[in-house]
Each structure stands twice: as structure tokens, then as C-alpha cells.
Amino acid sequence: MKARVFVTLKNGVLDPQGKAIGHALNGLGFGAVGEVRQGKVIDIDLAESDAEKARSDLKAMCEKLLANTVIEKYEIELKA
């Protein structure tokens, strides 16, 4: 089973990297670009066929290692 985990900064948290990307895009002529936020995506191959178990494992991985839950939030997406 393949899983995709997104780790992004929580909404109130300042994101200078996203701001830099936004300014650069504006400077390149993409005037329609407004707010930009940058985060991480982690693609994981899991040797686990039970989706419920996979999801709870992934949640534990996020809490323990992948995300700093003080300032970051995570989303989990399971693929077939």
C-alpha cells in the first residue's frame, strides 16, 4: 500500500519560504499569485494491506517523527 503524507505549517504560523516563492513568482510576471505556503510531502511504501491499520500507523509516524505538531499539521492520503 502506498501512502502520501503532507506536512504543512499551521495557518497562523509565519512561512518565510512560502512568502519568498510568492514574491519570486510575482516578480516573474505571475501577478495572479496571492498567498503561497510551502510544506513537505512524504511518499511511503507500506507493507500493510489493512487500510485502518495503515492509517493508524501513519498517524503515529506523524506524531512521533514526521511532523512537529506544535507548529505543523499533517494530512494522510492512502492509495491502493
Added chain:
Amino acid sequence: MKARVFVTLKNGVLDPQGKAIGHALNGLGFGAVGEVRQGKVIDIDLAESDAEKARSDLKAMCEKLLANTVIEKYEIELKA
């Protein structure tokens, strides 16, 4: 319109950061974890209502700034 862009290393390209995450997860007791790849996710607010135009703009942004197309690939996801 909101868009989400994924920038990940191409398949053949070595990803030491992903490998480190995989090893760390194995070490934490998540034995089911196999290959791990890490990439970037960029959330963009676009002042553009035409989905076709938005998609072509985003493609240009990826080619010009967001991705290094020699070693990275990108995916574009449009939200309402």
C-alpha cells in the same frame, strides 16, 4: 482558486532525505515501512477563475521556478 503543486525527485534520482526518514521510522518500530521519498508541496492562492488558464500558468511556474526539471518532476492539483 487554490492550487497544490507537488515537486518530487524523479524516480531514478537518489533521495538521501527520504532514506533517512525510512531508516528512522524502521528504528522507531515501524517495520512495515519500505521505500520513502520526500518532496515539496506548494499551496498557491491564484486570482484566476479559468481552470485552463490557471493550469497553464502553474505549469509555466513549475518550469521556470518551482521545479528543477533535470532531476525533479511536478504534479498540479486544482481545487475549487
